[in-house]
Amino acid sequence: MFYIIGLGLCDEKDITVRGLEAVKGSSRVYLEAYTSILMVQKDRLEAFYGKGLILADRDMVETESDEILRDADQADVSLLVVGDPFGATTHTDMLLRARALKIPTRVIHNASIMNAVGACGLQLYNFGQTVSLVFFTETWRPDSFYDRIRENVDLGMHTLVLLDIKVKEQSEENLARKIYEPPRYMSIPQAVSQLIEVEEKRQAGILSPETTLAVAVSRVGGGPGNERIVAGTLSELSAQPAEAFGEPLHSLVIVGKRVHPLEIEYAQEFAVSRESWRNVATKIYACNLD
Amino acid sequence: MFYIIGLGLCDEKDITVRGLEAVKGSSRVYLEAYTSILMVQKDRLEAFYGKGLILADRDMVETESDEILRDADQADVSLLVVGDPFGATTHTDMLLRARALKIPTRVIHNASIMNAVGACGLQLYNFGQTVSLVFFTETWRPDSFYDRIRENVDLGMHTLVLLDIKVKEQSEENLARKIYEPPRYMSIPQAVSQLIEVEEKRQAGILSPETTLAVAVSRVGGGPGNERIVAGTLSELSAQPAEAFGEPLHSLVIVGKRVHPLEIEYAQEFAVSRESWRNVATKIYACNLD
Numbered sequence: 266m267f268y269i270i271g272l273g274l275c276d277e278k279d280i281t282v283r284g285l286e287a288v289k290g291s292s293r294v295y296l297e298a299y300t301s302i303l304m305v306q307k308d309r310l311e312a313f314y315g316k317g318l319i320l321a322d323r324d325m326v327e328t329e330s331d332e333i334l335r336d337a338d339q340a341d342v343s344l345l346v347v348g349d350p351f352g353a354t355t356h357t358d359m360l361l362r363a364r365a366l367k368i369p370t371r372v373i374h375n376a377s378i379m380n381a382v383g384a385c386g387l388q389l390y391n392f393g394q395t396v397s398l399v400f401f402t403e404t405w406r407p408d409s410f411y412d413r414i415r416e417n418v419d420l421g422m423h424t425l426v427l428l429d430i431k432v433k434e435q436s437e438e439n440l441a442r443k444i445y446e447p448p449r450y451m452s453i454p455q456a457v458s459q460l461i462e463v464e465e466k467r468q469a470g471i472l473s474p475e476t477t478l479a480v481a482v483s484r485v486g487g488g489p490g491n492e493r494i495v496a497g498t499l500s501e502l503s504a505q506p507a508e509a510f511g512e513p514l515h516s517l518v519i520v521g522k523r524v525h526p527l528e529i530e531y532a533q534e535f536a537v538s539r540e541s542w543r544n545v546a547t548k549i550y551a552c553n554l555d
Numbered sequence: 556m557f558y559i560i561g562l563g564l565c566d567e568k569d570i571t572v573r574g575l576e577a578v579k580g581s582s583r584v585y586l587e588a589y590t591s592i593l594m595v596q597k598d599r600l601e602a603f604y605g606k607g608l609i610l611a612d613r614d615m616v617e618t619e620s621d622e623i624l625r626d627a628d629q630a631d632v633s634l635l636v637v638g639d640p641f642g643a644t645t646h647t648d649m650l651l652r653a654r655a656l657k658i659p660t661r662v663i664h665n666a667s668i669m670n671a672v673g674a675c676g677l678q679l680y681n682f683g684q685t686v687s688l689v690f691f692t693e694t695w696r697p698d699s700f701y702d703r704i705r706e707n708v709d710l711g712m713h714t715l716v717l718l719d720i721k722v723k724e725q726s727e728e729n730l731a732r733k734i735y736e737p738p739r740y741m742s743i744p745q746a747v748s749q750l751i752e753v754e755e756k757r758q759a760g761i762l763s764p765e766t767t768l769a770v771a772v773s774r775v776g777g778g779p780g781n782e783r784i785v786a787g788t789l790s791e792l793s794a795q796p797a798e799a800f801g802e803p804l805h806s807l808v809i810v811g812k813r814v815h816p817l818e819i820e821y822a823q824e825f826a827v828s829r830e831s832w833r834n835v836a837t838k839i840y841a842c843n844l845d
Contacts, residue, residue, distance in 0.1 A: 352673070
């Protein structure tokens with residue numbers, strides 16, 4: 266059996282009991298660590314599982330899938346992924362490949378940012394499509410995400426914006442050698458800056474520093490003292506010091522106009538300024554607060 | 556500490572290791588069982604946890620929240636919910652109430668249908684807002700869900716349609732007595748019939764029995780032999796016998812026009828008729844299949 270097992274969002278204890286049993290019974294266990302990251306390192310997982318893990322980077326998952334699947338028709342092989350297995354298309358590719366090889370598969374689900382984002386108090390059924398924001402470079406500043414956000418904004422839906430991570434990337438001069446750049450994770454202020462840059466270029470008036478409400482969610486599922494949720498206008502969020510959000514990973518939710526007063530009330534607990542949060546919600550979002 | 560713990564989707568082994576530890580350390584453990592259901596009964600959970608569970612029905616969660624929260628500032632109390640805690644607004648209400656009472660809280664996330672639906676091969680970032688479909692009665696046939704589906708269809712997004720469940724409901728003549736109706740779960744054919752009824756009334760041309768593709772997902776996360784995914788046109792799905800979908804719970808995904816050929820390829824494994832599935836995808840959805 267080939268298992269793809271979701272690890273959830275935080276640490277070694279977020280695996281399900283079913284997932285843990287599958288890991289313990291597997292002859293090889295791979296850890297995929299480039300589409301997202303856990304808040305703990307590989308050795309802590311290994312100690313908890315009592316088992317060595319094989320790191321599977323992008324190269325391996327995309328070009329050596331047959332090696333990962335080797336003998337999985339006779340023994341159990343597991344691929345561990347952060348969040349839920351269906352968060353990234355590479356995992357569905359792996360399942361298709363296993364299917365083609367007639368290897369039985371099982372997916373063990375877990376929380377992902379796609380549902381755990383509900384922790385900020387905004388209701389999941391009020392979210393439109395999710396968008397991803399990649400690091401802009403000097404020469405590559407793709408802005409198609411703006412059209413997706415616009416569609417959500419026009420309907421009054423919330424938008425979950427997933428922020429880019431760069432793990433095990435190589436600079437151009439190091440392409441030939443096995444030298445990697447340090448990992449990079451997009452910060453909330455950087456995300457806001459990219460959003461505003463594209464708004465200024467496109468001028469559709471869907472995002473505004475002073476009147477668009479947003480919620481930054483960091484390390485969701487990490488529990489009290491670790492998880493951090495900060496709510497405010499885009500400009501309030503981008504003015505926060507790095508410590509306000511803490512370690513990666515960060516995501517950003519852009520609040521849609523259909524927001525319910527109860528969602529505003531719940532999230533105001535996390536507001537940079539409750540007064541400003543309620544003020545914009547009342548005047549711009551037409552929220553009827555008590 | 557007051558814990559709200561997601562149980563995931565299937566059985567007693569879908570709880571996370573962190574969730575299981577919290578259950579074992581709690582002085583009282585409530586099981587919320589009306590917004591969704593697990594595939595196993597309470598006694599199996601109790602045997603696995605080595606602990607008695609207090610059933611919390613809608614009445615209790617909505618009107619006796621202070622009893623549930625009693626002493627949670629001194630001892631640990633857990634509320635178990637199917638899926639992820641943020642799937643239902645009543646759980647955010649409980650957290651707000653705990654906050655007002657200055658009781659520390661922790662949410663332990665898990666998979667929910669909102670992310671596990673990716674199992675059908677349709678990509679989560681191509682989903683628009685989620686809608687709920689309630690049982691129509693003689694006198695109450697609410698159709699506002701149609702406007703939501705229409706918004707998604709207009710954008711080409713997929714729509715996850717959650718089907719009504721009725722647990723511990725009372726008939727009018729039994730309102731005064733503690734006599735409950737047997738539980739009811741909306742079936743896929745019934746859901747399709749309600750969708751088509753509203754389409755015929757509204758006539759916006761967004762749903763068509765012969766040319767709208769959909770995927771029925773049943774008992775997602777239940778693993779091989781239990782989970783069931785069936786793909787086809789609305790009329791193909793509604794013509795299936797009940798055994799094609801099996802036991803509850805069922806959900807329905809309406810495929811949006813922006814569907815990617817790889818999503819069609821993945822889901823065709825589950826098609827009632829591969830030929831019809833590919834044919835409609837090519838001709839109506841303009842999918843470029845090999």
